[in-house]
Every structure is written in C-alpha cells, then in structure tokens.
Amino acid sequence: MRDRxxxxxxxxxxxxxxxxxxxxxxxxxxxxxxxxxxxxxAARILAANQLDMRRAKQHGLSVAMLDRLALDTTRVDAxxxxxxxxxxxxxxxxxxxxxxERPNGLMIERVxxxxxxxxxxxxxxxxxxxxxxxxxxxxxxxxxLRGGSESARTSRAIVEIVRAGLDRAGLPAGAVSMVPDQDxxxxxxxxxxxxxxxDVVVPRGGRGLVERVQRDARVPVIGHLEGLCHVYVHTxxxxxxxxxxxxxxxxxxxxxxxxxxTLLIDANWPTEHSQALLAALRNAGCALRxxxxxxxxxxxxxxxxQEDWTTEYLAPILSVRIVDGLDAALAHxxxxxxxxxDCIITDDEQAAARFIQDQDSAIxxxxxxTQFADGGEFGMGAEIGISTGRIHARGPVGAAExxxxxxxxxxxxxxxx
Numbered sequence: 546m547r548d549r550x551x552x553x554x555x556x557x558x559x560x561x562x563x564x565x566x567x568x569x570x571x572x573x574x575x576x577x578x579x580x581x582x583x584x585x586x587a588a589r590i591l592a593a594n595q596l597d598m599r600r601a602k603q604h605g606l607s608v609a610m611l612d613r614l615a616l617d618t619t620r621v622d623a624x625x626x627x628x629x630x631x632x633x634x635x636x637x638x639x640x641x642x643x644x645x646e647r648p649n650g651l652m653i654e655r656v657x658x659x660x661x662x663x664x665x666x667x668x669x670x671x672x673x674x675x676x677x678x679x680x681x682x683x684x685x686x687x688x689x690l691r692g693g694s695e696s697a698r699t700s701r702a703i704v705e706i707v708r709a710g711l712d713r714a715g716l717p718a719g720a721v722s723m724v725p726d727q728d729x730x731x732x733x734x735x736x737x738x739x740x741x742x743x744d745v746v747v748p749r750g751g752r753g754l755v756e757r758v759q760r761d762a763r764v765p766v767i768g769h770l771e772g773l774c775h776v777y778v779h780t781x782x783x784x785x786x787x788x789x790x791x792x793x794x795x796x797x798x799x800x801x802x803x804x805x806x807t808l809l810i811d812a813n814w815p816t817e818h819s820q821a822l823l824a825a826l827r828n829a830g831c832a833l834r835x836x837x838x839x840x841x842x843x844x845x846x847x848x849x850x851q852e853d854w855t856t857e858y859l860a861p862i863l864s865v866r867i868v869d870g871l872d873a874a875l876a877h878x879x880x881x882x883x884x885x886x887d888c889i890i891t892d893d894e895q896a897a898a899r900f901i902q903d904q905d906s907a908i909x910x911x912x913x914x915t916q917f918a919d920g921g922e923f924g925m926g927a928e929i930g931i932s933t934g935r936i937h938a939r940g941p942v943g944a945a946e947x948x949x950x951x952x953x954x955x956x957x958x959x960x961x962x
Contacts, residue, residue: 550734554689554742557662560719561687565659569636573733573923576679578710580628581676586706587621593698594671601695606669609800609859614669614696614955616947624672628679630926637684637945652955657948659685661744665929666691666758668750671699676920676927677747678707678721683944687720689743693750732757735758738764739767747942749930752857754766767942769933771857771905772802773883774915777874777900778822779891780813786824786912787890793914794888796829798861802931803918807854807864809874816842823865831861838867854881871896875903884933886910886918907933907940 546854564572583590594616601614632812645653663686667673674692681688691698694799701723708718720945724731735743736758748758748768776794778787792807808826810819821844823833833839833846834853840846846865853864878887888910889900897911908918909932918941920928925943932938 546614546728547734547737547740550724550731551742551873554662554739555726556719557689557722558742560717561659561662563717564682564720565638567716569638571716572636572682572685573632575711575714575716576628576632576682578592578713579675579679579707580625580632580710581629582706582710583621583625583703586702586718587618590621590671590699590702590706591616591618593702594696597671597696598669601669604661604695604834606695607859610669610695612798612800614670614671614699616699620672622673622945624927627676627921627927630921630924631679631683631944632926634683634926634944636914637948638950642950644715649959650957651959654955655954656952656953657945657950660947660949662687662689662742662847663947664689664691664743664746664764665741666732666735666746666748666750666754668693668754669695670749671696671703672927673929674700674703674723675707677929678704679943680927680929680942681947682711682716682720685949686947688722689735690721690723691731692693692723697727733761736762736764738762747929752771767930767932767934767938767946769802769882769883769885769931772804772885772918772931773807773857773881774803774805774886774888774918775807775809775874775878775882776805776872776888776890776915777809777868777878778814778819779871779874779889779892779893779896779900780811781896782811782818782890783892784816784818784821788822788890790827790912790914791822791889792829792831794916795826795831795863797862797914797916799861801916801919802857803861803915804859805888805915806857807866807877807881809866809868809877810839811871811874812838812867819867824915828861831863833863833865835865836867839865842867857883871899875900878904878906882906885931886915888913888915907931 835846920941928941
C-alpha cells in the first residue's frame with residue numbers, strides 16, 4: 546500500500562508541475578469545465594448519492610451526518626456555483642506579497658507559490674470532493690483525496706467529472722487523485738507523507754478524525770477541531786435581532802460546524818427578553834439545556850451537565866448559561882470553546898470592540914449569525930475547512946490559503962563584502 550500511495554503521489558506531483566507551468570487562465574477554464582460538468586452530470590451524481598444514503602441509513606449514520614451526505618439538485622447546483630466563484634477569484638499564485646529595495650540596490654520580492662501536493666482526508670461530505678479539487682487547482686496544487694466510506698460512490702462520480710474537466714482544458718487529470726478504495730490504512734500512509742511526496746494534510750471531519758491526524762501526521766497539518774460556537778447576548782442587545790440571529794445560528798442547519806452550540810445571556814438583559822428568546826428557540830424546535838438560572842427562567846429547559854458546555858451537538862439542542870457580564874462571557878468561551886466562531890449581539894460599540902479584540906477565535910462576529918462561518922459566504926466560493934490553528938492559515942481555507950511564498954532577489958552584479 547505504501548508503494549501504491551507513493552506512486553500515486555508521484556503521478557500527482559508530475560501533473561502538478563505541468564499545471565504550474567500553464568497559465569492561470571487555463572486553470573480557470575478547467576474549473577469552469579468542472580462546474581458545467583457537475584450540472585450536466587447531476588443525474589449521475591444523485592444516483593450515486595442515493596446509493597450512499599441508503600447504505601448510510603442502514604448503518605445508522607446520525608441525522609447530522611446524513612444531512613452532510615445528502616445531495617439534491619439544489620445542492621449540486623450550489624456546488625457548481627461555488628466552483629464558478631472560485632474560477633472568478635484573482636489568481637492566488639504569483640502575487641507579489643511584499644517588495645523591498647535594499648541600500649545596495651538589491652530588489653527583494655516575496656512571491657506567492659503553490660503549497661505542493663495536498664492530502665485531504667474527510668468524512669461523509671461529497672461537496673468537499675468538488676470544493677477541494679477546485680480550490681487546489683486554482684492555486685496550482687496537486688491533491689490526493691481520501692473521502693469517507695459513507696460518500697464513496699458520490700465522491701467517485703464527482704472525481705470523474707473533475708478529472709474530465711481538467712482533461713478538456715488540456716491539463717493533466719492526474720493533478721486530482723483519489724485513493725483507490727476505502728481501506729483505512731490509506732489514512733495512515735497519507736499521514737506518513739508517502740515518502741515525502743505529500744507536502745500538507747488537511748482533515749475535514751469530526752473530533753476523532755482531526756485529533757488522529759494532528760497526533761499521527763509526519764507532515765504539516767491544516768486542521769480544525771469541532772465548531773463549538775458561542776453566541777453572547779449582551780445587555781444592550783435588541784430583542785428582535787437577538788431572536789432572529791440566535792434561532793438562525795442554531796437551527797438553520799444544525800449539522801454544520803458554524804452552528805451555534807452554546808448561548809450566553811447577560812444577567813442584566815431584561816428578564817422578559819431572556820424568556821422571550823428562550824421561548825423563540827423552543828417554538829422553533831430547539832431543546833434547551835441550561836444552568837440553574839436558565840432553568841429558573843424557562844421551566845421547559847433541562848439542567849445542563851458539565852459535558853454540555855463542551856459538546857458539539859450538531860442537532861437541535863442548545864446549551865444556555867446566564868453570565869454576569871462581558872468578562873464572564875469571555876471567560877466561559879475561553880474555558881470551553883474550540884476557537885472556531887464566536888459572536889456578540891449588542892448595540893454597544895465599545896462592548897463589541899472589546900469582544901472582538903479579546904476573543905481569540907478564528908472567526909469573531911458582531912450582530913451576525915454564526916452560520917456565515919463559511920468560505921462561500923466569505924466570497925471564496927468554497928473552502929476546505931475552517932482552520933482553528935494559528936500557523937499558516939486561520940479561518941476559512943480557500944485557494945489563497947493554499948499557497949506559500951518564495952523570496953526573489955534581483956540584482957545588478959552586487960557581491961557581498
């Protein structure tokens with residue numbers, strides 16, 4: 546298996562080298578071909594997805610995982626639109642990031658370059674197959690995909706379309722590869738780096754997958770932990786805005802990493818406002834697990850246990866705590882949060898500025914639903930994950946985040962004394 550992966554990675558690297566010498570416009574053409582191929586091949590993709598869904602239900606996949614796996618014509622079209630957006634982005638390769646002229650006349654430039662061959666390991670998200678391929682190609686990287694067994698048929702149908710799009714553009718289809726089967730040993734071999742042929746690994750999935758990748762990888766990792774997202778309702782929040790944002794943040798789609806999992810309500814917010822917000826959540830179908838003060842406000846809330854504050858439910862369940870001011874809200878998020886996305890709702894600009902400055906998360910929001918934590922909503926077209934790390938990429942990882950840089954030094958015959 547190790548030799549097979551190394552051969553696959555070497556083929557991907559050779560294809561990537563050809564692609565890097567091609568023009569950026571040719572890569573754009575390839576991605577637009579992929580988008581049109583997805584639309585034209587929607588029936589084939591959906592037929593494969595139905596088989597995956599049937600198998601997933603037989604194996605008792607959770608509601609959240611089923612939601613991530615399921616495709617319909619609207620979702621396929623949304624994936625294709627995301628690819629069109631990626632194609633329309635400025636070329637992330639060859640950008641001059643900085644330029645300095647030294648006293649001796651040397652001109653030094655920092656220029657963006659592709660990261661290399663990227664291994665992407667993900668679970669039951671067939672959209673990641675298309676998104677990852679397009680993002681990697683836009684930045685002239687090669688990519689090796691290892692999707693979850695739940696989405697195997699759907700992902701392979703998408704990969705065939707993606708590779709055909711590259712071929713029609715005159716670029717090597719081998720720039721996008723997928724491991725040949727669902728044997729779990731492929732994951733270990735990818736984490737080992739395929740003899741130096743894989744440059745970076747990106748995990749996209751639950752805590753178990755991400756922790757394994759971060760623990761076992763012998764190559765750099767761009768990863769995230771779960772989306773333990775918080776919404777803090779400050780004392781100067783408007784009731785209608787708070788209700789609309791919190792209900793959307795929790796319930797629009799409960800199975801995505803940007804879904805809110807904990808609600809913090811300022812103790813000085815009017816009691817009737819807190820009760821109205823909790824009622825709005827319950828009426829929308831959300832179960833509440835609250836602290837003692839929350840349960841005193843809403844008799845229908847069940848008493849939260851300690852593990853509730855660190856649980857990513859990915860379901861219509863929300864933890865609720867009444868907190869004594871902004872400092873207590875920040876302390877709670879620091880203690881229990883995952884550094885993904887956290888939000889404050891307030892009309893107090895000073896409180897918002899303090900929250901934005903002091904809350905060290907990849908994405909910090911003011912008066913907006915956490916469901917906007919998404920590369921498409923950030924204008925990236927798509928992303929291959931929300932990185933909660935602090936090195937290289939942070940937040941939505943799009944094409945520009947899949948580049949590194951090199952220094953180019955231009956002289957006129959200078960020598961060093």
